[in-house]
Amino acid sequence: MLKPSGIITLTTDFGNNDYFVGAVKGVILRINPEARIVDITHTIEPGNMKQAAFTLLNSVFEFPPGTIHYCVVDPGVGSARKPLLAVTEQYYLVAPDNGLIFPLIADTAYRSYEIKPLNQEVQTVSQTFHGRDIFAPAAAEISIGFDYESVYPEYPNIVKYEIPKPRMQGHSVYGEIIHVDRFGNLVTNLRLKELTGFKNPVLELGGHTITDLTGFFQSGKGDEPFMYHGSSGHLEIAVKNKSARDMLGVETGEEIVLRSKNDGR
Amino acid sequence: MLKPSGIITLTTDFGNNDYFVGAVKGVILRINPEARIVDITHTIEPGNMKQAAFTLLNSVFEFPPGTIHYCVVDPGVGSARKPLLAVTEQYYLVAPDNGLIFPLIADTAYRSYEIKPLNQEVQTVSQTFHGRDIFAPAAAEISIGFDYESVYPEYPNIVKYEIPKPRMQGHSVYGEIIHVDRFGNLVTNLRLKELTGFKNPVLELGGHTITDLTGFFQSGKGDEPFMYHGSSGHLEIAVKNKSARDMLGVETGEEIVLRSKNDGR
Amino acid sequence: MLKPSGIITLTTDFGNNDYFVGAVKGVILRINPEARIVDITHTIEPGNMKQAAFTLLNSVFEFPPGTIHYCVVDPGVGSARKPLLAVTEQYYLVAPDNGLIFPLIADTAYRSYEIKPLNQEVQTVSQTFHGRDIFAPAAAEISIGFDYESVYPEYPNIVKYEIPKPRMQGHSVYGEIIHVDRFGNLVTNLRLKELTGFKNPVLELGGHTITDLTGFFQSGKGDEPFMYHGSSGHLEIAVKNKSARDMLGVETGEEIVLRSKNDGR
Numbered sequence: 192m193l194k195p196s197g198i199i200t201l202t203t204d205f206g207n208n209d210y211f212v213g214a215v216k217g218v219i220l221r222i223n224p225e226a227r228i229v230d231i232t233h234t235i236e237p238g239n240m241k242q243a244a245f246t247l248l249n250s251v252f253e254f255p256p257g258t259i260h261y262c263v264v265d266p267g268v269g270s271a272r273k274p275l276l277a278v279t280e281q282y283y284l285v286a287p288d289n290g291l292i293f294p295l296i297a298d299t300a301y302r303s304y305e306i307k308p309l310n311q312e313v314q315t316v317s318q319t320f321h322g323r324d325i326f327a328p329a330a331a332e333i334s335i336g337f338d339y340e341s342v343y344p345e346y347p348n349i350v351k352y353e354i355p356k357p358r359m360q361g362h363s364v365y366g367e368i369i370h371v372d373r374f375g376n377l378v379t380n381l382r383l384k385e386l387t388g389f390k391n392p393v394l395e396l397g398g399h400t401i402t403d404l405t406g407f408f409q410s411g412k413g414d415e416p417f418m419y420h421g422s423s424g425h426l427e428i429a430v431k432n433k434s435a436r437d438m439l440g441v442e443t444g445e446e447i448v449l450r451s452k453n454d455g456r
Numbered sequence: 457m458l459k460p461s462g463i464i465t466l467t468t469d470f471g472n473n474d475y476f477v478g479a480v481k482g483v484i485l486r487i488n489p490e491a492r493i494v495d496i497t498h499t500i501e502p503g504n505m506k507q508a509a510f511t512l513l514n515s516v517f518e519f520p521p522g523t524i525h526y527c528v529v530d531p532g533v534g535s536a537r538k539p540l541l542a543v544t545e546q547y548y549l550v551a552p553d554n555g556l557i558f559p560l561i562a563d564t565a566y567r568s569y570e571i572k573p574l575n576q577e578v579q580t581v582s583q584t585f586h587g588r589d590i591f592a593p594a595a596a597e598i599s600i601g602f603d604y605e606s607v608y609p610e611y612p613n614i615v616k617y618e619i620p621k622p623r624m625q626g627h628s629v630y631g632e633i634i635h636v637d638r639f640g641n642l643v644t645n646l647r648l649k650e651l652t653g654f655k656n657p658v659l660e661l662g663g664h665t666i667t668d669l670t671g672f673f674q675s676g677k678g679d680e681p682f683m684y685h686g687s688s689g690h691l692e693i694a695v696k697n698k699s700a701r702d703m704l705g706v707e708t709g710e711e712i713v714l715r716s717k718n719d720g721r
Numbered sequence: 722m723l724k725p726s727g728i729i730t731l732t733t734d735f736g737n738n739d740y741f742v743g744a745v746k747g748v749i750l751r752i753n754p755e756a757r758i759v760d761i762t763h764t765i766e767p768g769n770m771k772q773a774a775f776t777l778l779n780s781v782f783e784f785p786p787g788t789i790h791y792c793v794v795d796p797g798v799g800s801a802r803k804p805l806l807a808v809t810e811q812y813y814l815v816a817p818d819n820g821l822i823f824p825l826i827a828d829t830a831y832r833s834y835e836i837k838p839l840n841q842e843v844q845t846v847s848q849t850f851h852g853r854d855i856f857a858p859a860a861a862e863i864s865i866g867f868d869y870e871s872v873y874p875e876y877p878n879i880v881k882y883e884i885p886k887p888r889m890q891g892h893s894v895y896g897e898i899i900h901v902d903r904f905g906n907l908v909t910n911l912r913l914k915e916l917t918g919f920k921n922p923v924l925e926l927g928g929h930t931i932t933d934l935t936g937f938f939q940s941g942k943g944d945e946p947f948m949y950h951g952s953s954g955h956l957e958i959a960v961k962n963k964s965a966r967d968m969l970g971v972e973t974g975e976e977i978v979l980r981s982k983n984d985g986r
Binding site: 196197198200202207229230231232233234245246247249250251252253254255258370372373374410419420421422423427432 | 734735736737738739740741742743744746747748750751754758760767768796799800847848849850853854
């Protein structure tokens with residue numbers, strides 16, 4: 192059985208300016224003063240599932256086994272959606288049942304449970320801040336070895352969500368920009384391991400045609416956009432020392448088309 | 457006597473982009489390498505006492521007993537205002553004596569002291585960064601059991617500050633928006649526990665009249681603003697999946713009037 | 722020999738919104754689950770060496786001996802620049818060899834090494850995120866006592882970088898604004914300890930002449946800009962309760978001239 196490591200990561204859309212994150216940390220430390228809380232990010236765009244799933248996919252798996260990942264992007268707070276605990280061989284995931292953590296467990300074995308607030312931990316559960324009143328106590332309880340299996344009912348039919356997948360049409364692959372990072376680099380939903388058959392790739396987006404494929408940023412030429420193998424395992428687009436977003440005038444959601452140079456359109 | 461928990465929270469207006477927070481953490485860890493430092497927020501608007509007090513009121517009380525709360529919003533740094541330690545049954549509060557922490561202790565027993573910098577900890581005290589030179593060493597010393605009672609003189613006449621309170625006039629309550637959160641929800645200074653006598657409440661602000669009162673966000677209708685019981689214990693105003701601030705065109709400080717539906721104006 | 726304290730600070734230009742910081746923390750904790758990670762800042766402007774060096778100079782030295790400082794501002798990631806470990810009597814510095822950490826070690830004894838990724842820690846090293854794939858494992862390994870001296874080759878010829886120094890011309894000192902802090906205060910590159918000979922200093926910048934020199938913010942007069950002894954050890958310029966940047970219309974890089982009142986120009 193998985194042993195909690197005492198590490199609890201936080202990924203939310205609560206922002207860094209409000210009392211929300213402070214209150215969550217306080218609740219966790221009141222229950223487990225030895226918890227080691229690690230901020231992943233609190234600035235997921237409000238309710239943006241795609242961005243949240245992408246962020247989680249690229250950070251959660253780096254942590255040691257037994258880490259508890261608190262993932263709260265929760266536009267349906269207060270409604271009938273259940274609070275969820277999913278346990279894999281490696282991690283505990285505490286999240287609303289709105290699909291948020293599904294991409295993290297889609298390819299692995301897991302058991303899922305409905306979180307039931309313990310009476311002694313919260314006097315009243317607000318209808319607007321389950322992050323503080325339900326998810327934080329649950330994460331903290333699990334970190335001190337709470338026997339969730341005998342208290343939380345199993346809840347196997349969880350909501351499923353997938354980051355949009357590219358589709359093949361003829362010899363072309365149609366995808367989209369799913370993330371723009373701080374440097375203005377564009378992350379596509381094309382996974383590198385699925386592109387090994389492409390020779391001399393040509394990428395089109397926002398009226399631009401990109402043919403350069405390079406290994407790293409400094410090998411880009413002038414202000415020309417280029418493709419590269421992103422650290423997220425996806426095909427990405429950058430401009431050397433500049434923001435590709437600004438240079439190309441594109442945003443998250445922009446369609447991209449990838450084909451091989453010698454194929455007709 | 458209160459035993460320090462080893463947890464030190466930080467609430468400041470230092471921002472996240474400067475060296476300020478890093479320097480404070482370094483000073484704390486130099487004195488107590490085992491301190492567990494928890495960021496509440498560093499983006500209180502410069503000098504905004506109302507926002508700082510609201511943030512502290514909604515996070516400080518979640519933490520375990522013995523937590524040291526470092527609260528530094530300090531427009532008067534370098535002037536004659538004293539550096540302050542307040543000790544309640546639950547917490548240590550380290551702050552400038554400008555009223556900042558008064559709302560946290562107004563309803564409880566406390567003792568207050570003037571912080572006196574210890575010679576061995578700081579070589580020179582700057583006149584512009586007491587957060588690093590006075591408050592950080594004090595918080596760290598207290599966290600390792602420093603006998604403040606025999607070194608810091610008692611200082612009972614601290615500066616008092618209160619978040620503006622609503623006032624009754626006839627059958628109406630006049631209040632204001634004291635905070636706008638990341639989601640654009642508007643927090644009023646009307647405390648829910650003081651509103652139990654209101655039947656069929658009608659709220660007016662910025663030329664809008666709001667009559668819907670609901671339990672949670674998803675039950676809001678279309679783009680109609682609604683009132684709800686906020687997680688801060690205050691009456692709040694939201695628009696479903698939108699920013700009430702943007703939809704209503706109001707900001708912090710905007711006056712609100714609450715009355716019961718059947719009362720005349 | 723320097724003993725690692727278990728504390729690892731992070732100073733980067735990764736931003737707080739992406740998965741970058743979360744991934745770095747995960748890698749560190751996977752190797753050393755007991756590491757105490759301390760964020761200094763992640764919002765250095767992309768590639769801004771001057772700002773990064775200034776931030777590091779004002780925070781690194783506050784930390785206890787044995788702290789590992791992870792400093793990654795790295796426009797040349799993927800190119801031939803080496804990953805660097807520098808060890809002083811007090812600290813471990815893990816950084817790209819692009820001059821970033823040179824100001825921290827310029828005045829002290831140090832040994833420098835080329836970091837060699839250990840096979841067991843990373844399966845593949847990306848060409849765009851050495852922060853995760855090279856620097857994070859190195860910092861974590863060192864924190865658990867890894868014998869770097871027998872694995873990393875010595876690498877003495879590191880890249881040198883200096884924050885621009887002021888120059889004397891006649892009786893005047895020509896310098897520049899090297900940083901604007903959150904409050905809009907302007908930090909110059911004039912170090913206070915080098916200005917002791919100046920009587921009645923007069924400062925010119927952006928068409929303004931400043932003659933007031935004061936100890937702290939509240940003693941400023943009205944909207945008049947004034948000089949003061951900054952907590953960074955530099956001469957700084959502020960306006961009471963306002964942003965000197967906005968009031969004076971100047972930015973980082975603006976030239977300043979300092980002279981004594983009685984000297985001609």
